[in-house]
Amino acid sequence: xxRFVVTIARENGSGGRVIGEQLADRLKVPFxxxxxxxxxxxxxxxxxxxxxxxxxxxxxARLFRIARDALRGEVIPPDRDDFVSNENxxxxxxxxxxxxxxxxxxxxxxxxxxxxxxxxxxxxxxxxHAPLEDRVAIIMRRHNLSEEAARKEIAxxxxxxxxxxRTFTGSDWRDAGxxxxxxxxxxxxxxxxxxxxxxxxxLRLGVKI
Numbered sequence: 006x007x008r009f010v011v012t013i014a015r016e017n018g019s020g021g022r023v024i025g026e027q028l029a030d031r032l033k034v035p036f037x038x039x040x041x042x043x044x045x046x047x048x049x050x051x052x053x054x055x056x057x058x059x060x061x062x063x064x065x066a067r068l069f070r071i072a073r074d075a076l077r078g079e080v081i082p083p084d085r086d087d088f089v090s091n092e093n094x095x096x097x098x099x100x101x102x103x104x105x106x107x108x109x110x111x112x113x114x115x116x117x118x119x120x121x122x123x124x125x126x127x128x129x130x131x132x133x134h135a136p137l138e139d140r141v142a143i144i145m146r147r148h149n150l151s152e153e154a155a156r157k158e159i160a161x162x163x164x165x166x167x168x169x170x171r172t173f174t175g176s177d178w179r180d181a182g183x184x185x186x187x188x189x190x191x192x193x194x195x196x197x198x199x200x201x202x203x204x205x206x207x208l209r210l211g212v213k214i
Contacts, residue, residue, distance in 0.1 A: 008110045009127045009210050011202065012118035014170075014178065017162035018140030018147075018155075020190045020198075021133035022114055027199045029112040032206075032214070037105065038114040095173050115166070119183055120174040129206050132184040133198065139191035185209070 011028060015021020022038060029036035095117075102121045105111055106128070119130040137159070144155040170178035181187050186205055188198045206212045 011112045011129045013131045015133040017159045018143045019133045019135040024198045034110045130184045132187045135191035
């Protein structure tokens with residue numbers, strides 16, 4: 006196999022980002038998280054801060070109509086008034102993800118990558134989750150928060166991720182049907198999640214680990 010892509014969606018506090026980093030390290034491939042924003046910013050000339058802000062502002066399901074164009078890598082030209090709209094920011098991110106999938110093997114966190122690459126072969130789509138109480142404990146330690154504050158933070162971040170996914174795909178972010186592998190990081194542990202993901206990648210796509 007020449008190339009493969011692993012996409013990872015995750016609940017807040019589930020350790021999905023760390024699992025993605027460790028998996029990328031084990032597979033010896035690049036890991037993309039916020040780096041996608043920088044790549045999209047570099048290509049478009051649009052401020053990286055605007056891309057980050059679009060994550061927070063994505064709330065309108067009507068934007069689902071742009072996904073079809075985004076999947077073809079189409080973007081709005083600079084002379085249009087909506088060049089820096091949330092629609093176009095998503096298009097640029099989608100274009101970067103499509104280009105990465107066509108040029109290299111990598112691990113991509115979030116950004117609706119599982120949906121953007123839904124028609125591509127050699128893609129493994131993973132969802133990392135964990136029981137709420139386990140995630141609350143992790144967020145409390147990570148950010149030195151009270152239990153109440155940790156619960157609010159988890160609810161805020163998960164709602165934002167769900168809104169972003171629904172806005173640009175029209176689908177439920179937690180729907181297991183979107184993924185090849187759903188892993189409970191609390192029950193398995195991060196190391197085992199990495200091992201299972203790598204093993205599944207080897208079995209399904211023939212990747213040599």
